[in-house]
Amino acid sequence: MLKKTNNKNAHIQGGYITYFVIGIGLFIIGGTVFLFQKNTEPMVINFTDEVSLEDTDTEVQDQKVLDVFKKEEIKPRVPRPIPEQVRAIYMSSWVAATPSLRAKLVDFIDATELNSVVIDIKDSTGRVSFMPQDSYLIELGVSDNRVKDMKEFLELLHEKDIYVIGRISTFQDPFIVSKKPEWAVQSKKGGIWKDKKGLAFLSVDNEEVWDYTLRIALDSYEIGFDEINFDYIRYPSDGNISDIVYNLAEGETRAEKLEKFFIFLNEKLRKEKSIPISADLFGMVTSNSDDLGIGQILEKAVPYFDVIAPMVYPSHYPKGFLGYTNPAEHPYEVIFYAMQFASKRVTAMGYDPNKILRPWFQDFNLGTVYTKEKVQAQIDANKAVGLSSWMMWDPSNKYNATKPFMQYGL
Numbered sequence: 001m002l003k004k005t006n007n008k009n010a011h012i013q014g015g016y017i018t019y020f021v022i023g024i025g026l027f028i029i030g031g032t033v034f035l036f037q038k039n040t041e042p043m044v045i046n047f048t049d050e051v052s053l054e055d056t057d058t059e060v061q062d063q064k065v066l067d068v069f070k071k072e073e074i075k076p077r078v079p080r081p082i083p084e085q086v087r088a089i090y091m092s093s094w095v096a097a098t099p100s101l102r103a104k105l106v107d108f109i110d111a112t113e114l115n116s117v118v119i120d121i122k123d124s125t126g127r128v129s130f131m132p133q134d135s136y137l138i139e140l141g142v143s144d145n146r147v148k149d150m151k152e153f154l155e156l157l158h159e160k161d162i163y164v165i166g167r168i169s170t171f172q173d174p175f176i177v178s179k180k181p182e183w184a185v186q187s188k189k190g191g192i193w194k195d196k197k198g199l200a201f202l203s204v205d206n207e208e209v210w211d212y213t214l215r216i217a218l219d220s221y222e223i224g225f226d227e228i229n230f231d232y233i234r235y236p237s238d239g240n241i242s243d244i245v246y247n248l249a250e251g252e253t254r255a256e257k258l259e260k261f262f263i264f265l266n267e268k269l270r271k272e273k274s275i276p277i278s279a280d281l282f283g284m285v286t287s288n289s290d291d292l293g294i295g296q297i298l299e300k301a302v303p304y305f306d307v308i309a310p311m312v313y314p315s316h317y318p319k320g321f322l323g324y325t326n327p328a329e330h331p332y333e334v335i336f337y338a339m340q341f342a343s344k345r346v347t348a349m350g351y352d353p354n355k356i357l358r359p360w361f362q363d364f365n366l367g368t369v370y371t372k373e374k375v376q377a378q379i380d381a382n383k384a385v386g387l388s389s390w391m392m393w394d395p396s397n398k399y400n401a402t403k404p405f406m407q408y409g410l
Contacts, residue, residue, distance in 0.1 A: 079274050080226045082306060083163050086358055086389040088116035090167075093129035095397045096120070096153065097146040105397065109162060116163040118229060118391055121220045123167075124199075126175025132219040140179055142216075154224030165278070165391075166225035170213055171202045172232040183209050185236060186245040195239035204235060204295065205247045205257055210264050217269060217277075227276040228269065229309070234258070234282070234294040241293060254295035259304075266304035278307035280360065283317065286310045286342035302346055302356065309391060311360040312338045314378075315367035328367025331374045335359070335381035343385055358389040363399055 089109070095101045096119050109117060122128050128143040130150035137143070147153065157164050177184045177192065177200040185201045187193040192200050202209045217228045235254055236244065248257060262279070269275040285296045302308055314334040317327035322337060324330050343353035361378040363370055375392075382390055392399065 077222065079276065080158075080163065082227065082276050083115055084388075086116045086163065086307075086391070087114050088118050088163075088165060088391040089114060089399055090118045090391065090393050090395075090397065091120075092395070092397055093120035093123055093146045096129065096150070097148070101397070102153070105399075106157070106160065106162075108399065110160065115161070116165060116391075117157065118165040118167050119225075121166040121168050121225065121228075122173070122216060124169045124172050124232070126169070126173035126177070128216060130223065132216070133222065134215050134219045137215055137219060140176070142176065151223050158224070163226050164224065165227045165229050166220045167229045167231055168213065168216060168220075169232045170230050171204060171209075171234065172199060173202050174200050176212065177202065180208075183212075188243050188245055193236070193239075193244050195236050197238070201232075201236045203247070204254075204261060210261060214265070214268050217265075217275070218273070221269075221273070221275050227278060227306070229278045229280065230265070231280040233261070233279055234296050237292075237294050253291070254293075255291045255297045255300050258295035259300040262301055262304040270304075270306065276306045278309050278358065279305045280309045280311055283310050283312035283338060283359075286312065286338045286345070298342065298345055299349060302349055302351060306356070307358045307389075308342075308346070308356055309358050309360055310338065310342060311393075313360065313362040313366075313393070315362060326367055331362075331370075332377040332381045335361070335378045336384060339382055339385045339387055343387065353385075354387055354389075357387055358391060359387070360391050360393050363392050363394040364396070 089105065091102065091105055095105065105117070108114070120129050122142075126142070127146070128137065129146045130148070131143050131145045132138060154164055181192060183202050183206050184192045185203050194200050213230075220228060235241070235246070235258070246254060246257070248254070265277060269277050279301050281296050281298070281301060282292055282294065284292060285298050289297075291297050298308070312335055314331045315328035317334055319325060319327075321327045322330070322333060324333070327334050339357065339359055342357055346353045346356055359382060361375070361382075363375050368374070379390060382388075
């Protein structure tokens with residue numbers, strides 16, 4: 001028994017020696033190959049600036065190497081240039097969330113000389129239409145994830161060479177006010193100020209609101225929107241505005257306070273990220289020199305945006321404008337006057353009006369029935385001023401009146 005046990009031990013020990021010799025041989029061969037490759041093939045990635053040689057912990061070194069590879073893989077998105085002529089229609093997030101309805105609008109764009117679409121990122125309810133990636137926005141619960149496949153939908157639009165503008169309802173936001181009441185416009189009587197419809201607005205001077213808006217804009221750009229369009233960038237207009245707490249410094253105006261927000265957007269989006277941005281302004285801003293009680297003055301917006309989009313809906317002009325009892329019945333005259341006035345003002349500032357002005361037109365019935373002739377009259381008036389870009393608004397997204405677009409070479 002003892003002799004048999006010793007033979008077994010000897011056999012095991014002999015095996016160990018054999019494995020040891022083979023291991024040494026493989027190590028020498030592997031080292032030779034490594035040195036040969038190192039001397040003949042230069043490393044593609046240099047980690048010396050990223051991984052400190054003083055880090056002797058292999059787990060630390062491995063993680064840093066992985067981080068370098070991650071940085072190599074992540075490439076910043078290249079902005080799509082704004083088309084020389086933008087001809088857009090508005091698509092609500094509800095329509096964008098319904099494949100059968102949005103497909104009809106995409107086909108409509110394909111069949112006409114339309115080349116762009118405006119889609120809600122955050123509408124006047126305050127809800128974001130897709131699931132954001134920003135953890136702070138997720139924590140706030142701002143999304144109702146209406147358009148669950150927004151990223152894929154934007155990719156489809158890009159494949160069709162459609163320029164995609166994302167619309168953000170900025171300071172009208174009842175949802176986030178319910179979460180952050182301290183962000184709201186306050187009443188002199190105490191509590192949150194509300195307009196005639198009972199809607200709350202965010203405070204123009206609250207920098208947390210600025211950061212919140214910026215986060216939504218950046219998240220939207222990363223998911224695939226080409227341009228960020230800011231709507232409701234103003235103080236409230238409907239209701240008892242004399243009861244609003246404006247938080248103005250001594251001698252400061254509403255327009256100056258709002259301009260600070262414009263400067264912020266310009267710095268954070270245009271300058272730092274090269275993201276195209278546009279601003280929706282009241283239509284009468286084109287011809288009025290005062291702030292209309294809402295803080296909007298054309299000259300205080302133009303320097304900070306790629307595009308200014310006056311909402312020159314003829315139905316929104318008051319009785320007696322240009323001497324007309326019902327301005328909605330005179331779309332050509334209203335648009336020509338408004339955009340000619342705007343063109344002269346931006347030219348005086350040293351800007352090319354055909355690049356920076358892109359008005360909103362109406363294709364909805366208000367004040368009168370908007371036939372295809374009235375829709376076309378707005379486009380013709382804009383062209384007569386020397387402007388080629390425009391966006392068409394219909395809250396129902398039906399655009400029946402705009403079907404004759406395909407008959408015109410604009």
